[in-house]
Each structure stands twice: as C-alpha cells, then as structure tokens.
C-alpha cells in the first residue's frame with residue numbers, strides 16, 4: 454500500500470512537471486502566432502512614407518489588430534489586415550518572394566492580399582488610407 458502511495462505521489466509530480474513544461478513551451482508559440490489581443494490601439498495610424506521603401510512591408514497595430522502597409526515593387530502602396538483569413542494567425546512578409554506567408558498552415562497571399570495557396574478562404578482585408586505631405590494615414 455505504501456508503494457502505491459509513492460507511485461501515486463510520483464505520478465502526480467511527473468504530471469505536474471509535464472504540464473509545466475508544456476505550458477512553458479506552448480505559451481510563447483501561441484503568443485507569437487495568435488492575433489494581437491483586443492487591447493485598445495489607434496483607429497488612425499500615421500506612418501512616414503520614407504519608412505516603407507519599395508518592396509518592403511511595415512507591420513503595425515490598427516484598431517486592436519495587426520495590420521501591414523506594403524510598398525509594392527513599382528511603387529504602389531496598399532494597407533491590409535495582417536490577420537490570416539483561415540484561422541487568424543498573423544502573416545509574415547517574404548521580401549524575396551514579394552508575398553505574405555501564414556506560418557500556421559502555409560497560406561500565401563500576393564502583396565495585394567489575394568490568396569495564391571493554402572487554406573485561406575478569402576483575401577486579406579484592405580484598409581483605407583491616404584497620403585499627404587509624406588505621411589501615410591491608415592484609418
């Protein structure tokens with residue numbers, strides 16, 4: 454009976470250790486991949502035009518979610534939600550390929566947000582923006 458007690462105690466300790474290791478491993482990955490929380494962020498964001506060279510993307514918080522500005526090769530600007538339309542992970546800009554990759558399930562989007570591969574069911578949402586005096590205003 455005492456041996457069973459020790460086994461139970463050891464089992465509880467190992468189970469707790471496994472849960473702690475899982476929490477330490479999974480939580481950072483979740484925080485990286487999950488959409489930003491709904492903490493209050495600006496409904497209008499100003500970004501200097503010079504911060505986005507041709508072929509580059511700049512990520513920022515807009516209305517409580519991740520968003521991105523892209524200056525396409527050739528110069529065109531576009532503002533998009535950076536939240537994947539599949540299950541809500543945050544997309545990454547692949548400068549070499551000039552496309553967005555969703556790291557969760559391999560979704561790909563053009564710089565305009567159009568789906569080119571993977572499971573996303575619809576394009577990245579476009580955001581309204583204007584440009585005046587060297588400042589891009591999103592929102």
Ligand code: FES
Pocket residue numbers: 537538539540541542555556557558559560571572573
């Ligand atoms: S969440 Fe982006 S492809 Fe699944």
